[in-house]
Amino acid sequence: MTRIPAAKRSLAGGEIDPDLWYSSDLVPVRGGAATCHNFIVRAKGGVERRPGTQFVAKAADNDKVRLAGFVRSAREAYLAEYSDGNVRLRDANAPFLASPQDVETPYSAETIDALQFAQSNDVQWVFSGQPIKELRRVEDSGAVTFRLVNSEIENGPFLDPNFDETRSITVLSADSVAGSVTANLSADSGVFTRAQVGSILGASAAGAKLWEANEQLDVGDFRRWGVNLYEITVEGSAGREAPVHTSGTQPATVFAGVQAASFRFVSRVDRRVRVDSVTDARNATVTIYNASATDYEEGVPVTMSATFTAFEAGHVGSVWRLEERDFSETPKWENRVNVSTDDVVRYNGRVYICTRAGETSDNPPGHDRGAQLDSTETNAVEWTYLHSGYGLVRITAVTDAQTAEGIVVSRLPGSVAGGTWRWQEGAWSGVRGYPACGTLYSSALWAANTASEPFKLWKSAVEGFNDFEPGTDDDSALTRGLFDQRTEAIQWLASGTFMGIGTEGPEWVARPDENGDIVRVNNLITQVATDEGSAPIRGEVVAGVTVFVDASRTKLVSMQFDFRREAWAPRDLSILAGHILGQGVKAFAYQRTPWPLFWVLLEDGTLGALTYLPDQDVLAWHRHDVGDPVESICVLPVDDGQRDTLFLAVRRGGELLIERMADRYRGERGQDRALATYLDACRRYDLAEPASTFTGLDHLEGRTVRALVDGKAHPEMTVEGGAVTLRFPGRKVVIGLPYESRYKTLPFDLGGLDDFQASRRKRITDLAIAFRNTCGGVVRINGRDQRVFTLGSAPLDAAPELVSDLVNITPPGSHDAGQLEYLTADPWPATITAIFPQFEV
Numbered sequence: 001m002t003r004i005p006a007a008k009r010s011l012a013g014g015e016i017d018p019d020l021w022y023s024s025d026l027v028p029v030r031g032g033a034a035t036c037h038n039f040i041v042r043a044k045g046g047v048e049r050r051p052g053t054q055f056v057a058k059a060a061d062n063d064k065v066r067l068a069g070f071v072r073s074a075r076e077a078y079l080a081e082y083s084d085g086n087v088r089l090r091d092a093n094a095p096f097l098a099s100p101q102d103v104e105t106p107y108s109a110e111t112i113d114a115l116q117f118a119q120s121n122d123v124q125w126v127f128s129g130q131p132i133k134e135l136r137r138v139e140d141s142g143a144v145t146f147r148l149v150n151s152e153i154e155n156g157p158f159l160d161p162n163f164d165e166t167r168s169i170t171v172l173s174a175d176s177v178a179g180s181v182t183a184n185l186s187a188d189s190g191v192f193t194r195a196q197v198g199s200i201l202g203a204s205a206a207g208a209k210l211w212e213a214n215e216q217l218d219v220g221d222f223r224r225w226g227v228n229l230y231e232i233t234v235e236g237s238a239g240r241e242a243p244v245h246t247s248g249t250q251p252a253t254v255f256a257g258v259q260a261a262s263f264r265f266v267s268r269v270d271r272r273v274r275v276d277s278v279t280d281a282r283n284a285t286v287t288i289y290n291a292s293a294t295d296y297e298e299g300v301p302v303t304m305s306a307t308f309t310a311f312e313a314g315h316v317g318s319v320w321r322l323e324e325r326d327f328s329e330t331p332k333w334e335n336r337v338n339v340s341t342d343d344v345v346r347y348n349g350r351v352y353i354c355t356r357a358g359e360t361s362d363n364p365p366g367h368d369r370g371a372q373l374d375s376t377e378t379n380a381v382e383w384t385y386l387h388s389g390y391g392l393v394r395i396t397a398v399t400d401a402q403t404a405e406g407i408v409v410s411r412l413p414g415s416v417a418g419g420t421w422r423w424q425e426g427a428w429s430g431v432r433g434y435p436a437c438g439t440l441y442s443s444a445l446w447a448a449n450t451a452s453e454p455f456k457l458w459k460s461a462v463e464g465f466n467d468f469e470p471g472t473d474d475d476s477a478l479t480r481g482l483f484d485q486r487t488e489a490i491q492w493l494a495s496g497t498f499m500g501i502g503t504e505g506p507e508w509v510a511r512p513d514e515n516g517d518i519v520r521v522n523n524l525i526t527q528v529a530t531d532e533g534s535a536p537i538r539g540e541v542v543a544g545v546t547v548f549v550d551a552s553r554t555k556l557v558s559m560q561f562d563f564r565r566e567a568w569a570p571r572d573l574s575i576l577a578g579h580i581l582g583q584g585v586k587a588f589a590y591q592r593t594p595w596p597l598f599w600v601l602l603e604d605g606t607l608g609a610l611t612y613l614p615d616q617d618v619l620a621w622h623r624h625d626v627g628d629p630v631e632s633i634c635v636l637p638v639d640d641g642q643r644d645t646l647f648l649a650v651r652r653g654g655e656l657l658i659e660r661m662a663d664r665y666r667g668e669r670g671q672d673r674a675l676a677t678y679l680d681a682c683r684r685y686d687l688a689e690p691a692s693t694f695t696g697l698d699h700l701e702g703r704t705v706r707a708l709v710d711g712k713a714h715p716e717m718t719v720e721g722g723a724v725t726l727r728f729p730g731r732k733v734v735i736g737l738p739y740e741s742r743y744k745t746l747p748f749d750l751g752g753l754d755d756f757q758a759s760r761r762k763r764i765t766d767l768a769i770a771f772r773n774t775c776g777g778v779v780r781i782n783g784r785d786q787r788v789f790t791l792g793s794a795p796l797d798a799a800p801e802l803v804s805d806l807v808n809i810t811p812p813g814s815h816d817a818g819q820l821e822y823l824t825a826d827p828w829p830a831t832i833t834a835i836f837p838q839f840e841v
Helices: 414-418
Strands: 003-005 032-037 039-041 047-049 053-058 066-073 076-083 086-091 101-104 116-120 123-127 133-140 143-150 169-173 177-184 200-202 222-225 228-234 249-251 262-268 272-280 283-289 301-306 319-323 344-347 350-356 371-373 382-387 390-400 403-410 437-441 444-448 456-459 478-481 490-495 499-503 507-512 524-530 540-542 545-549 556-562 567-572 585-591 597-602 607-613 618-624 630-638 643-652 655-661 680-694 704-709 712-718 724-737 741-745 763-771 778-781 784-787 806-809 821-824 831-840
Touching (some): 039 618, 066 643, 101 143, 169 319, 478 524, 490 540, 499 545, 524 556, 540 585, 585 630, 712 724
Parallel strands (some): 032 618
Antiparallel strands (some): 003 831, 076 086, 123 133, 177 283, 200 272, 222 228, 319 390, 344 350, 444 456, 456 478, 499 507, 545 556, 556 567, 585 597, 607 618, 643 655, 704 724, 763 806, 778 784, 778 821
């Protein structure tokens, strides 16, 4: 027999997939374990028993909840508990004391798992595939309340423009009826038919010809010039100058001795008429709309009439963009010319009206709101911005497939009353769908994945989170489709230095080009990064690396740029512990402190966790079980941002409970070990005087519990009537469900003995384990247990001391495969930093 000392100084490998147990040539496997259950692999080495969970409250809805966070800052965070038609919010820093607030929501139990969120300060946008909502924090006289309101998305976004000139939309204001007139139109052929009665036509479609100089006109003829329509009331010459008046009747300007025709202003030709009756093909009684020829101001109710099947009930609430059909009807701005009040000009796509007459300077107008002078001269011209050649209408009701009621939300050019084929339908509506995911990135709100365009990204204006008006200005909103060899639905957006984009196919990144600090209209770069496929679970960005769940829900994958290869590269973070995620991932969340962990909720209600320190090559998995199925998780900052903690929704005995993981025992900070929390679903009591009976345990009715009483372990008890009575009184008491923590080593590689040493029978003859702040537990070898600690000379009524030392243990058992296991279900902390066995082979 040969005696061989061995040492396991690093426990940073976590639990290893059984397929890799004997792959000790892999560095992570050398520090790995066969079982790491309810132990956490620490960032600085060793494994530490996970703390217990504290009971917070019974869930708002016993059927189902989804936990999420409302994080205003590291010092102020709220737990959001979504259930069927409701969200309950409570202060994460004082969940046991604060009264929760309930807010009604439109989200059903079937949809709450799909909710995704983006937040800026007091506003959190909620994405659901329904209209975007905002969960708002409101403070009034020191009291904080929450409201869920519709997100007032402004100025877009829109689908692609219409280019079919036969598909036009007319907009008429409710107060734009000028009255009924009899139109005796002069045309080369018949214009009216009785089938047109009740229909709306453009005045220009009624057969009016364009004015021509010196043409001979008859009474009853109609001519148009620009946007104005005129009826001839006195026969004669059309004159040498076109008519421009917009009211009354005026004679033509003719040469001496020529009979002048008289022109009666009827309407602008871009206005619409409703045919009331038809006398014959050239004569009809019509109602003329909006003869005032003015634009439609914001807030004006209007009727939209389409020449095609355009509207559905689901369009209510959507915003449509309507553009002038002919920009040439508005003269261009010119320098050094005289202009009069009410003259209208166009420059750089924007339309202005003169509100102070004079001679124009060399400075063209460029503003997009209000009025500005064009120079500092005394006779400077003042230009007031009207519109940019288009306006916006929000639909408020749908009458039929061709008619809808709406309200102007951005000044509408009056010319659209004559009909325009230059229109864009709103991209978000009950017909087209609403974004299912979103995030804040590069000073803008981003949204993605509607039912009709699941591959589209929409970005708001810079620092205008609800403004989606497209434009050419740097800070305007923009739309981008993700097109590669295939188009896939976007599953999530995650912001960091780059914005990660998960789809059902490849993963993408979005960023400004190398010359940009933030994403602007003309500098957005989107590119395929990896090709793993993503589950509809939002990715997390940690230290510049995007981590996400793959499409199979059995892998956690990171996406980062490999500077050596100059390409994006995926990394399977679960490859060493694939057996843990085999159940399928339901949700995951990142905890920053006191351990850098990804908590992963599995479909079977247990938890996986990954200690994540990629810069130090620590990717260590461990499993956790709170004794009953976990249905939802969320990580939030607590203790004024000093640490993060895990909140859980746990199904215990048919009741859904909200719990949070307690703080780890920190003796180095003088923490009272009498209140160390290593029991699940527990309640803690810190009394002024000792007591024996403790109430408030209704959530554990009928369950067998243990207690830590002033630091001493108490025997098991059964909760009856929501209370327990201790065998001995205590002042500082923790009562809850016991749980077992287990750490089992891999078969030791004794190295250098021979290539067959793994199969040889071995016996551990000597054993020392390095502990920190540990009490209780046993060592198990080959099915036999040996207690690790004894009370020694400590008084029987004293709490045992926590040990931080190298402890020699007499190994139990006989020859086996060379594995050992540490187990504890005692209500104390335990940390192992190294293991030193000696083998007899």
